[in-house]
Amino acid sequence: MESCSTGVNCVLAVFLALHLGLISSMAQQTEQQIGIAGQEVTLPCRGIPSDSSLSPHTVVTWMYSDTVIWRMENNNHWRKPGAVSDQFQVTSTNKELKVRNLVLSNAGIYTCKYGSYKARTSLHVFKLTVSLDGHFLQNEVPELTLMHNSPDPKPALSITLFNSNNNIVTPERENKSPQKHILNLKKLEATDSGTWVCNVHSDSSLINQNISFVVKVLGFQDPDMERKYATADSTVILSWHLNFQKIKWNKGFTGQVNWKQQESAKAHELLDFNVTALGEQHETRKSSHLLFEIPERTPKSTIQVKLPKVHFNHSGQYQCQLAYKGRHVQSNIELVVMKVSANPVGPLSRGVKMTLICEVSGPLPPKAHLRWERVNGTQMDIKNSKQHEVKLEVNISAAGLWSCHLIEDNDRKISLHYHVEEAPVWINYVVTGASIGGSVLVFALVCLCIISGISWQRRRQRAKRMAQARQYLLENKTCQCQHWLKK
Ligand SMILES: *[C@@H]1O[C@H](CO)[C@@H](O)[C@H](O)[C@H]1NC(C)=O
Ligand SMILES: *[C@@H]1O[C@H](CO)[C@@H](O)[C@H](O)[C@H]1NC(C)=O
Ligand SMILES: *[C@@H]1O[C@H](CO)[C@@H](O)[C@H](O)[C@H]1NC(C)=O
Ligand SMILES: *[C@@H]1O[C@H](CO)[C@@H](O)[C@H](O)[C@H]1NC(C)=O
Ligand SMILES: *[C@@H]1O[C@H](CO)[C@@H](O)[C@H](O)[C@H]1NC(C)=O
Numbered sequence: 001m002e003s004c005s006t007g008v009n010c011v012l013a014v015f016l017a018l019h020l021g022l023i024s025s026m027a028q029q030t031e032q033q034i035g036i037a038g039q040e041v042t043l044p045c046r047g048i049p050s051d052s053s054l055s056p057h058t059v060v061t062w063m064y065s066d067t068v069i070w071r072m073e074n075n076n077h078w079r080k081p082g083a084v085s086d087q088f089q090v091t092s093t094n095k096e097l098k099v100r101n102l103v104l105s106n107a108g109i110y111t112c113k114y115g116s117y118k119a120r121t122s123l124h125v126f127k128l129t130v131s132l133d134g135h136f137l138q139n140e141v142p143e144l145t146l147m148h149n150s151p152d153p154k155p156a157l158s159i160t161l162f163n164s165n166n167n168i169v170t171p172e173r174e175n176k177s178p179q180k181h182i183l184n185l186k187k188l189e190a191t192d193s194g195t196w197v198c199n200v201h202s203d204s205s206l207i208n209q210n211i212s213f214v215v216k217v218l219g220f221q222d223p224d225m226e227r228k229y230a231t232a233d234s235t236v237i238l239s240w241h242l243n244f245q246k247i248k249w250n251k252g253f254t255g256q257v258n259w260k261q262q263e264s265a266k267a268h269e270l271l272d273f274n275v276t277a278l279g280e281q282h283e284t285r286k287s288s289h290l291l292f293e294i295p296e297r298t299p300k301s302t303i304q305v306k307l308p309k310v311h312f313n314h315s316g317q318y319q320c321q322l323a324y325k326g327r328h329v330q331s332n333i334e335l336v337v338m339k340v341s342a343n344p345v346g347p348l349s350r351g352v353k354m355t356l357i358c359e360v361s362g363p364l365p366p367k368a369h370l371r372w373e374r375v376n377g378t379q380m381d382i383k384n385s386k387q388h389e390v391k392l393e394v395n396i397s398a399a400g401l402w403s404c405h406l407i408e409d410n411d412r413k414i415s416l417h418y419h420v421e422e423a424p425v426w427i428n429y430v431v432t433g434a435s436i437g438g439s440v441l442v443f444a445l446v447c448l449c450i451i452s453g454i455s456w457q458r459r460r461q462r463a464k465r466m467a468q469a470r471q472y473l474l475e476n477k478t479c480q481c482q483h484w485l486k487k
Contacts, residue, residue, distance in 0.1 A: 036126055041099050060095055105125075125148065126148045160201065232312050258321065314335070317332050375400060
């Protein structure tokens with residue numbers, strides 16, 4: 001007792017040691033159990049001997065807080081009467097307590113007593129709800145609500161979310177109150193469909209629980225805005241791939257396909273469709289405005305519109321819209337049609353120029369342009385359009401096969417050919433002949449003019465000289481006469 005300077009101190013130390021031991025033994029005996037609302041949990045009665053070695057006189061009791069909910073004495077079972085206690089069931093072998101169809105208010109301290117022995121279990125109940133019952137449309141924002149109820153002291157919890165690809169998801173907003181966490185997530189994509197995991201973790205690490213939930217995102221498997229290029233008079237099939245089969249949507253929904261030529265133009269409904277909870281798909285044609293067909297055999301979960309011999313002005317926006325419980329999601333395909341023409345049409349005569357015109361029906365993305373080139377031609381026969389130009393003209397003087405390409409990211413998306421025929425030889429001769437003939441004629445005329453001009457001039461001069469001579473003669477005569485008269 002030398003280390004203890006005073007008796008009081010020693011007593012205190014022993015008391016403290018006893019107290020700590022008691023706490024630790026209590027803590028050891030108090031097991032932590034986690035239950036999920038709606039599911040079932042099994043609380044063990046730790047340390048109890050098996051049924052056979054249990055004395056028949058042993059009294060076994062299960063208590064919730066201070067209330068006895070089940071009791072066994074002399075092989076007689078008693079259960080607390082009432083609807084709620086239908087939730088509780090004790091297994092015959094290990095005297096485990098099963099709590100079915102858990103609700104938040106089931107959280108608390110459960111004690112199993114036999115003889116003088118007590119085993120305590122602390123039950124935490126979590127309830128995770130997903131907005132819209134987990135059935136979303138593309139671009140919708142899910143909200144998760146995690147509620148929990150625990151016996152005191154309530155643990156501080158942190159939450160980590162994993163999406164269907166097992167990647168950690170950071171909520172856009174998190175609203176915490178002691179027993180309720182609200183998490184607002186990012187907009188969903190069709191690929192987010194699947195089983196997500198919500199990990200609940202307490203600082204003391206007593207709780208580390210995964211709660212899984214299913215998210216279904218109805219939508220389109222293609223990228224949101226697709227551009228489709230087509231050459232005039234070709235056959236175009238526009239397809240929208242829906243994901244309802246892939247994600248096992250199992251609920252009915254409807255939809256339609258609309259077309260409008262320009263952003264501002266009026267939309268025309270082409271068809272509508274519905275899909276039943278069993279995944280059966282029905283399409284109904286709505287419009288006769290546009291020459292189109294609904295293909296008989298479409299791939300599964302695909303909506304298709306077929307445009308045989310597409311016209312330049314059938315370009316524009318084709319939109320497929322899905323509707324579920326008054327909510328909508330859509331996917332657009334922009335159809336761009338290309339055509340080529342020539343001015344003047346007809347064969348190209350030597351030395352004459354012709355203009356080839358290549359046109360697309362709508363604006364092109366920044367990385368796309370048009371190109372005219374002559375097949376097997378020279379570098380000189382290539383002309384590219386500038387950015388945002390929807391029409392490319394080229395003045396040509398060489399016949400042959402000319403091609404207009406729509407190029408995007410150095411990739412030839414579509415091409416149209418224009419065959420420029422050379423005018424037949426006789427036409428050239430006629431043209432040449434005519435021009436030579438014409439020249440000769442003009443030359444002859446000029447010569448004639450010059451010749452006649454010269455001769456006229458000469459004649460004039462000669463007439464003038466003769467007139468002068470005549471005058472002279474006349475004058476001379478007069479003089480002579482005068483002379484004569486003077487003589
Ligand atoms: C919970 O789920 C995540 C993601 O799937 C996993 O990494 C982790 O190990 C799980 N934790 C527990 C306690 O099961
Ligand atoms: C689905 O479409 C078919 C064919 O147009 C129609 O007969 C049926 O009534 C529609 N079903 C629903 C639930 O709208
Ligand atoms: C398309 O253009 C042609 C002639 O160029 C015209 O007859 C037709 O009505 C136009 N169609 C639409 C849908 O504008
Ligand atoms: C281009 O050249 C190739 C190979 O010399 C030839 O086979 C083809 O017919 C030519 N095409 C035209 C349009 O001249
Ligand atoms: C093509 O020729 C026409 C008429 O000669 C002219 O107006 C036009 O500017 C020319 N275009 C190009 C691209 O050279």
